[in-house]
Amino acid sequence: MNESVVSTPPGGRLVNLDLVRWHLGGSAVFLAISIVGGLAYSFQFHNLYPFEGVELLSPGRVRMVHTNMAAYGFIANAFIAGMLFAIPRLTRQPILSDKLGWFIFWAWQACMTLTILGLLGGYAQAIEWGETPIFVDPLILVGLVLLVVNLSVPIFKSAETGLYVSLWYFLAAFGWTGLVYFMGNYLPQFWVPGAAGAAITGLFIHDLVGLFVTPIGWGLMYFFVPLLLRKPIWSHALSLIGFWGIAFFYPMQGVHHFLFSPIPMYAQYGAVVATIAIEAVVLTVLVNFFGTLHGRSDAMRGNLAIRWFYTGMVMYGLTCLQCAFQVTLTFQKIIHFTDWVVGHAHMVMFGVFGFWIFGMFVELWPRAVGRAWVHPRLLSAHYWLTFSGLALMIIDLTAAGLVQGYLWANLAPWAESLDASAPFWWVRSLAGLVIISGQALFLWELWATARGPAAATEFVPVGEVA
Amino acid sequence: MERFGASFLIAGVLTFLLGFFLQGVMPILTLRDVPIETLEEIAKTPTADFVQLSVDYSAEFERDFGEVSPQSFAEALDLGRDLYIAEACWHCHSQFVRPISNEDIRFGAVSTAEEYQNEMFLPHLFGTRRIGPDLIREAGKHSNDWQMAHLYDPRSVAPYSIMPAYVWYFDDYQRPLREALALVAYVQWLGSWETK
Numbered sequence: 001m002n003e004s005v006v007s008t009p010p011g012g013r014l015v016n017l018d019l020v021r022w023h024l025g026g027s028a029v030f031l032a033i034s035i036v037g038g039l040a041y042s043f044q045f046h047n048l049y050p051f052e053g054v055e056l057l058s059p060g061r062v063r064m065v066h067t068n069m070a071a072y073g074f075i076a077n078a079f080i081a082g083m084l085f086a087i088p089r090l091t092r093q094p095i096l097s098d099k100l101g102w103f104i105f106w107a108w109q110a111c112m113t114l115t116i117l118g119l120l121g122g123y124a125q126a127i128e129w130g131e132t133p134i135f136v137d138p139l140i141l142v143g144l145v146l147l148v149v150n151l152s153v154p155i156f157k158s159a160e161t162g163l164y165v166s167l168w169y170f171l172a173a174f175g176w177t178g179l180v181y182f183m184g185n186y187l188p189q190f191w192v193p194g195a196a197g198a199a200i201t202g203l204f205i206h207d208l209v210g211l212f213v214t215p216i217g218w219g220l221m222y223f224f225v226p227l228l229l230r231k232p233i234w235s236h237a238l239s240l241i242g243f244w245g246i247a248f249f250y251p252m253q254g255v256h257h258f259l260f261s262p263i264p265m266y267a268q269y270g271a272v273v274a275t276i277a278i279e280a281v282v283l284t285v286l287v288n289f290f291g292t293l294h295g296r297s298d299a300m301r302g303n304l305a306i307r308w309f310y311t312g313m314v315m316y317g318l319t320c321l322q323c324a325f326q327v328t329l330t331f332q333k334i335i336h337f338t339d340w341v342v343g344h345a346h347m348v349m350f351g352v353f354g355f356w357i358f359g360m361f362v363e364l365w366p367r368a369v370g371r372a373w374v375h376p377r378l379l380s381a382h383y384w385l386t387f388s389g390l391a392l393m394i395i396d397l398t399a400a401g402l403v404q405g406y407l408w409a410n411l412a413p414w415a416e417s418l419d420a421s422a423p424f425w426w427v428r429s430l431a432g433l434v435i436i437s438g439q440a441l442f443l444w445e446l447w448a449t450a451r452g453p454a455a456a457t458e459f460v461p462v463g464e465v466a
Numbered sequence: 467m468e469r470f471g472a473s474f475l476i477a478g479v480l481t482f483l484l485g486f487f488l489q490g491v492m493p494i495l496t497l498r499d500v501p502i503e504t505l506e507e508i509a510k511t512p513t514a515d516f517v518q519l520s521v522d523y524s525a526e527f528e529r530d531f532g533e534v535s536p537q538s539f540a541e542a543l544d545l546g547r548d549l550y551i552a553e554a555c556w557h558c559h560s561q562f563v564r565p566i567s568n569e570d571i572r573f574g575a576v577s578t579a580e581e582y583q584n585e586m587f588l589p590h591l592f593g594t595r596r597i598g599p600d601l602i603r604e605a606g607k608h609s610n611d612w613q614m615a616h617l618y619d620p621r622s623v624a625p626y627s628i629m630p631a632y633v634w635y636f637d638d639y640q641r642p643l644r645e646a647l648a649l650v651a652y653v654q655w656l657g658s659w660e661t662k
Contacts, residue, residue, distance in 0.1 A: 060554035063557055126551040175478015196490075207485075260566055262562060263493055267489055267492060415626035418627075
């Protein structure tokens with residue numbers, strides 16, 4: 001990417017920074033709700049749930065708030081903010097309509113609020129990662145279509161010259177997301193029961209990560225990393241291979257969430273093969289990014305956003321490597337149904353995409369509020385608390401999963417597997433406390449910066465933050 | 467390959483359709499000859515556990531469901547399944563037995579696809595996590611009284627349990643409300659079709 005593509009043209013506001021700011025703010029609010037829910041839920045495992053006996057805060061319902069707000073409140077809001085920033089700068093075209101942008105913003109937050117109320121009120125839908133109540137689903141679908149229109153128009157207008165890699169990912173995600181959402185929330189709910197329905201919800205679980213979160217996340221990385229490192233991406237050819245490989249293999253893996261289930265076995269074998277294949281593709285993407293970092297690795301120390309991004313990429317590499325093994329039938333015998341999977345999910349959703357979002361916050365929040373970070377040291381503490389807490393949680397849950405899996409396979413009494421899990425669950429709650437204390441610092445710093453003295457200069461370059 | 471149409475239509479739409487066909491449509495085609503039973507067909511013969519429920523909690527049963535009949539059984543199953551979803555029971559209890567890791571010894575017969583070809587599994591409740599045991603072979607493993615006590619206070623019958631207590635499905639005298647009856651009827655139905 002050359003400099004001229006990413007610099008704002010003189011005169012004329014290209015990026016609607018107000019919209020970016022509000023979406024980032026929404027993301028932070030739902031992050032807080034999600035992690036408080038997660039922590040509260042983890043205390044059910046010690047029979048110390050703080051809201052015991054309260055129907056509307058029943059642990060099962062709170063768990064769904066935790067996962068759905070992580071995906072649709074925290075991640076989706078931040079990704080929309082990132083795209084609202086990146087797409088106009090890559091295309092030199094403003095979004096279709098600011099008014100539509102505001103409508104989508106408020107509609108999205110309304111959907112999230114309705115989702116929380118619906119889940120707590122007992123109107124959940126039994127679709128994993130799609131528990132949003134049935135009456136919210138059409139609203140979210142309409143919101144997605146409007147968002148796609150609003151963000152596609154600038155790309156379409158500039159399309160005649162050939163598009164930058166970030167925009168390929170965004171466009172593919174625009175095609176995927178609505179289709180995936182419709183498929184997952186409607187087919188197994190109304191038309192396809194049992195094993196065939198399970199195949200489709202498996203697709204939905206996986207596509208939500210693979211076809212919504214992953215492409216937008218990588219698209220944003222292809223935008224922000226060269227921008228912050230001030231150098232072009234290492235290899236155009238690898239970008240192409242990575243994109244088309246992901247596009248081809250990701251949509252055919254969903255059934256690997258239900259291995260050894262009554263779903264026809266050929267579908268299970270196909271999912272396993274496609275999942276192992278994508279590991280090779282992911283490696284090309286990672287090589288490309290670490291090739292880009294080559295010669296500028298000092299940025300890992302000096303630039304907090306880059307540090308978040310690349311920590312997330314290392315986690316991504318580990319997750320995908322883990323995937324290639326855990327998806328085999330051999331591993332599935334032991335680890336399926338255990339805490340191993342929970343650790344894996346936290347590594348992907350928080351360790352990769354959450355970390356990328358925090359890196360984006362470091363870069364975008366000062367621009368969006370027009371102020372420099374007030375306490376950059378707090379941001380550094382946020383990084384270390386989040387990273388160490390999450391690392392502890394992942395190692396702990398992975399180990400717990402192995403213990404549970406072997407005890408089950410060995411026909412130990414169920415009570416024994418609970419006894420054996422208890423210390424792991426305490427470590428998990430402790431890790432959650434470490435993570436949540438980091439987020440408290442982060443949220444406080446967001447607030448303090450937004451309320452702080454207006455910066456004399458436009459904004460402070462991020463390189464000086466850490 | 468770097469244009470709007472290629473990214474949106476080929477990468478975005480076409481690959482999705484290919485994956486959807488291979489992983490979603492083909493299983494539907496494989497199972498197309500197994501008829502999908504309606505709730506009414508399933509509830510035609512109320513299970514022994516349901517009949518027993520009308521004896522164990524006769525006053526409450528009469529108040530909430532009247533008599534044992536295909537209609538009242540269908541009503542109870544439907545409500546029980548909805549509550550099972552509302553409380554996200556399926557996030558901690560799976561509903562299929564795998565042919566490995568001694569699961570058939572622990573839980574019962576290995577699950578087959580035709581067992582799930584009915585409206586009660588719309589949506590299916592396979593689950594992906596076992597914090598508690600699998601429930602697809604639960605019918606008849608415990609008495610209705612055990613299930614009821616377990617729902618009200620899991621630790622009273624399973625001291626090691628970490629399941630939440632669902633006290634809001636009981637009245638002030640710890641007698642089951644309509645919801646508790648329906649949940650127990652549903653859980654006792656799971657696997658009742660299996661000859662033991």
